[in-house]
Amino acid sequence: MKYILRQTALTLVSFAFLYVLLAAASFVVFPDPSSAGPRDFQAAEQTLYMTVPKYVVLGRSVLDNPDRKVILVGASNTGVGFRQKLVQSNLGCAQVSNLAMGGANISEVRQVINLVHEVQGDQKRGLNTFVIGLWFGMFIDSEVKYSEGDRHRGETDIDIERYRYGFYHRTPDGPVAVLPAKWLDAGVMAIRPFLLLEKAARQARAGVNLVLTGRRTAQRTDDERESVVMSDAEKKKALQYWKETMGRANDISPAQVEVLRQTIHALLDSGEKVVLVNLPIPAWHRDASPYQPSYLRALTDLLQEFGEQPNFSSLTMDDLDNDLDYSDEVHAKRHLADIWSTRLASKLDSFVCLETPEKSAPKITTLRSSEQVTTVAPGNN
Amino acid sequence: MSLTSPLFFAFLATVVVAYHASESVAYRRFVLGAANAVFIASYLNDVTQVLPLIAFLALGYVCVSALYLRQSGLLLASGVVAILCCYIFLKRFSFFEGLGQLPFPYLTVGLSYILFRILHIMIDVRSGDMTERIGPLAFFRFTCNFLCFVSGPIQRYQDFSAMDGRAVVQLDASVVYAAFSRIATGYVKFVIVAATADYAFTFLSPHLLQPSGLTFLKLCAVYATVASLYTVYLYFNFSGYMDIVIGIGILLGQTLPENFDRPFSARSFLEFWQRWHMTLSQWFKFYLFNPLLMFLMTWLPSPALTSYLGVLAFFITFGVMGVWHGTTAVFVIYGLLMGAGASINKLWQVACTERLGKKRYRALTESTTYVYLARGLTVGYFVLALTCLWVPELPQFTHLLARLGVAGVLVTFVVVAAAFAMAALSLDLIQNRIRIPVSLSAIQNGEITKNLHLAGKMMAIVAVATLLHKAPDFVYKAF
Numbered sequence: 001m002k003y004i005l006r007q008t009a010l011t012l013v014s015f016a017f018l019y020v021l022l023a024a025a026s027f028v029v030f031p032d033p034s035s036a037g038p039r040d041f042q043a044a045e046q047t048l049y050m051t052v053p054k055y056v057v058l059g060r061s062v063l064d065n066p067d068r069k070v071i072l073v074g075a076s077n078t079g080v081g082f083r084q085k086l087v088q089s090n091l092g093c094a095q096v097s098n099l100a101m102g103g104a105n106i107s108e109v110r111q112v113i114n115l116v117h118e119v120q121g122d123q124k125r126g127l128n129t130f131v132i133g134l135w136f137g138m139f140i141d142s143e144v145k146y147s148e149g150d151r152h153r154g155e156t157d158i159d160i161e162r163y164r165y166g167f168y169h170r171t172p173d174g175p176v177a178v179l180p181a182k183w184l185d186a187g188v189m190a191i192r193p194f195l196l197l198e199k200a201a202r203q204a205r206a207g208v209n210l211v212l213t214g215r216r217t218a219q220r221t222d223d224e225r226e227s228v229v230m231s232d233a234e235k236k237k238a239l240q241y242w243k244e245t246m247g248r249a250n251d252i253s254p255a256q257v258e259v260l261r262q263t264i265h266a267l268l269d270s271g272e273k274v275v276l277v278n279l280p281i282p283a284w285h286r287d288a289s290p291y292q293p294s295y296l297r298a299l300t301d302l303l304q305e306f307g308e309q310p311n312f313s314s315l316t317m318d319d320l321d322n323d324l325d326y327s328d329e330v331h332a333k334r335h336l337a338d339i340w341s342t343r344l345a346s347k348l349d350s351f352v353c354l355e356t357p358e359k360s361a362p363k364i365t366t367l368r369s370s371e372q373v374t375t376v377a378p379g380n381n
Numbered sequence: 382m383s384l385t386s387p388l389f390f391a392f393l394a395t396v397v398v399a400y401h402a403s404e405s406v407a408y409r410r411f412v413l414g415a416a417n418a419v420f421i422a423s424y425l426n427d428v429t430q431v432l433p434l435i436a437f438l439a440l441g442y443v444c445v446s447a448l449y450l451r452q453s454g455l456l457l458a459s460g461v462v463a464i465l466c467c468y469i470f471l472k473r474f475s476f477f478e479g480l481g482q483l484p485f486p487y488l489t490v491g492l493s494y495i496l497f498r499i500l501h502i503m504i505d506v507r508s509g510d511m512t513e514r515i516g517p518l519a520f521f522r523f524t525c526n527f528l529c530f531v532s533g534p535i536q537r538y539q540d541f542s543a544m545d546g547r548a549v550v551q552l553d554a555s556v557v558y559a560a561f562s563r564i565a566t567g568y569v570k571f572v573i574v575a576a577t578a579d580y581a582f583t584f585l586s587p588h589l590l591q592p593s594g595l596t597f598l599k600l601c602a603v604y605a606t607v608a609s610l611y612t613v614y615l616y617f618n619f620s621g622y623m624d625i626v627i628g629i630g631i632l633l634g635q636t637l638p639e640n641f642d643r644p645f646s647a648r649s650f651l652e653f654w655q656r657w658h659m660t661l662s663q664w665f666k667f668y669l670f671n672p673l674l675m676f677l678m679t680w681l682p683s684p685a686l687t688s689y690l691g692v693l694a695f696f697i698t699f700g701v702m703g704v705w706h707g708t709t710a711v712f713v714i715y716g717l718l719m720g721a722g723a724s725i726n727k728l729w730q731v732a733c734t735e736r737l738g739k740k741r742y743r744a745l746t747e748s749t750t751y752v753y754l755a756r757g758l759t760v761g762y763f764v765l766a767l768t769c770l771w772v773p774e775l776p777q778f779t780h781l782l783a784r785l786g787v788a789g790v791l792v793t794f795v796v797v798a799a800a801f802a803m804a805a806l807s808l809d810l811i812q813n814r815i816r817i818p819v820s821l822s823a824i825q826n827g828e829i830t831k832n833l834h835l836a837g838k839m840m841a842i843v844a845v846a847t848l849l850h851k852a853p854d855f856v857y858k859a860f
Contacts, residue, residue, distance in 0.1 A: 001398075001401035001402075003552050003553055003554050003556075003557040004397060004401070004552065004557055004632060006554065006557075007554070007557045007558055007561050010828075010832045011561060011832060011835055011836060011839070013832075014829075014832040014833050014835065014836035015836040015839055015840065017833070017836070018833065018836050018837060018840050019840070022840070148583075164847050165847060191847075193840070193844075194843060194844045194847055197840070197841070197844035197848075198844060198847065198848045201844070201845075201848060
């Protein structure tokens with residue numbers, strides 16, 4: 001037995017030595033950015049976190065501060081179309097963070113909002129303005145949307161990041177936090193060596209790609225996207241792709257609409273502001289897609305339901321639908337993104353900066369990962 | 382209990398510490414028995430799920446006990462039939478759906494290997510090879526040894542009995558380091574190599590099974606890649622698992638039999654099966670091939686026919702071994718393919734020996750070209766035959782074959798065989814030229830370097846496990 005104990009001790013000491021070495025290296029290679037203030041989560045690739053979902057899950061504690069905040073959530077077109085730096089430069093009264101996530105559906109958007117709430121005290125919620133970028137491709141049921149073989153069916157990218165480091169525990173009712181939110185930064189500190197190794201693995205893969213294909217990633221650069229013109233064959237393929245991806249013949253998921261409705265309700269109930277943005281898509285896609293009509297109907301209903309509420313606003317940019325301004329069937333080119341960003345900043349300037357947050361005692365609302373929403377009166381928990 | 386779960390490591394640490402707390406044989410047997418029970422319980426959500434397993438074990442023990450009392454051939458045959466029927470019923474083979482099934486979910490993990498152990502005891506008791514009476518607790522410890530429960534290796538009772546509660550491996554610093562290193566290597570294979578291959582396989586395989594506009598050559602290239610990735614996954618998953626359990630066995634004073642011996646260095650299909658899943662092929666050799674060949678030779682006692690009877694026995698043995706792997710019709714095809722591979726190999730040996738004579742045939746098999754050609758063909762055949770394991774449903778399997786056609790299968794076979802032969806030749810040439818300087822070798826074997834190496838493996842395992850985010854499962858658990 002003494003040999004086993006000795007070897008265990010030697011192994012643990014060696015492991016600890018390597019661990020400390022890598023942790024130190026991670027601080028040298030990727031120094032921590034400032035601990036508070038806005039962050040461009042879309043720039044995840046330049047950080048130790050590599051991907052937006054990981055950056056949002058592990059780096060969100062910066063959103064726990066006493067400043068007024070504008071938090072952008074949505075899918076990749078929100079991420080690409082609203083440039084954090086441009087919106088921020090046109091908006092002096094609030095800190096802008098773009099937490100949009102490639103491939104997000106409405107459920108995942110709600111998860112992102114939940115993650116933000118987890119790190120914020122209830123009193124700070126009233127300082128939030130959530131800008132929710134919408135288009136029909138986000139209204140897909142999670143079971144359909146997230147069904148690849150390398151994940152548990154229905155689990156979003158956020159779920160994967162939550163479980164990956166053991167910060168959350170998988171249960172039949174969804175993720176349950178193992179690590180309290182106040183310990184998040186300490187937890188992230190503890191896993192830095194592994195983040196560095198993962199980063200190194202991804203960089204190595206990019207290096208292999210560069211050798212084999214002459215490119216580090218398959219993703220196009222902004223310059224390349226600027227010059228793209230979609231062919232008819234590509235448009236046909238795109239329509240077919242969305243037909244296969246939506247999982248329904250010609251309408252969007254009513255369950256996802258309901259999730260969005262409950263999410264807005266909960267945010268408004270807790271004193272937060274909400275801006276719904278109907279994101280434009282190129283005219284050819286809007287006119288050819290069978291999903292656009294049901295999406296517009298759902299959006300109209302939501303605007304009717306919430307339109308009168310003082311903390312709710314909406315933005316539509318229907319005129320920005322020129323086919324040539326888009327690099328594919330969804331994403332705005334850089335020059336259009338600049339226009340989107342300026343328009344959003346203008347809207348927010350009047351909605352956020354010219355009004356003070358509602359002071360009435362908010363109901364504190366907990367958004368669960370399941371489809372239910374629980375409302376708790378203050379002081380009852 | 383997943384091999385990669387924190388629960389498993391806690392369980393393992395507890396068992397090792399408890400085992401070494403006393404040198405009393407009775408105490409250690411108690412610890413091992415309890416460990417087996419806890420390990421099995423970890424698979425259960427409800428106590429009823431274990432009842433069929435208990436019934437299966439009880440039936441086995443009754444059969445074994447009866448054979449101790451009366452070593453009759455008829456009793457053995459009846460016992461074997463009863464055990465097989467019970468096994469087939471519990472495993473829910475699709476061919477026997479008419480038999481019905483139990484109206485509740487139950488544990489089937491480990492049943493296949495328990496079957497082998499029970500049959501081995503019954504046959505050995507009947508033949509007089511085993512005279513030592515087995516008590517019910519020893520029977521449980523042997524058939525349900527947690528180290529071998531899920532997927533072997535398949536031990537003989539005589540070997541197990543010699544170390545049941547007795548530490549046959551004397552632990553010292555180097556033995557313990559070797560055990561730790563073996564376990565870490567197993568996890569590297571299991572969590573890094575196999576899981577990465579599985580990740581790529583999962584990404585690519587849908588292109589084969591779903592309709593897509595792949596050209597013929599692209600289709601063959603994708604098939605060759607996917608089939609090769611699955612083979613890499615299967616080998617590193619299974620052999621990694623074996624490294625882990627054999628390493629743990631050493632810490633518990635046990636020497637478990639090896640299950641793999643560099644299978645991809647085999648120069649023939651028959652040699653391949655002497656190196657791949659060795660305890661399974663040895664079991665089949667002892668308990669099916671040898672008796673079957675003896676029976677056939679008794680039935681047709683012409684010396685001229687002996688080689689051909691061997692071919693027939695190979696075909697049947699490998700066929701049965703293939704069918705054992707799964708419960709659908711595709712596994713019958715797998716069995717037939719394995720049987721055909723072994724038979725063709727045997728016929729080739731017989732024909733070459735007849736035509737060239739033993740000496741010239743041996744000289745031929747030693748030539749470099751022949752060696753790498755044979756290695757390539759062996760692996761190519763095995764890789765394609767394994768398709769049955771990753772396309773286990775007949776409609777999908779026939780759809781894939783129809784897409785490929787005979788030409789597609791042949792092209793893929795040649796591509797895989799040639800690629801493997803070239804890779805093996807290159808690796809062997811490089812290996813033969815690399816000489817580690819004595820000074821570097823001394824550093825490599827130093828205490829600090831060795832332990833940093835071990836810790837580096839552990840660091841890499843944790844990093845890749847988090848990167849791939851979905852815990853790898855043990856593939857042979859399903860067989």
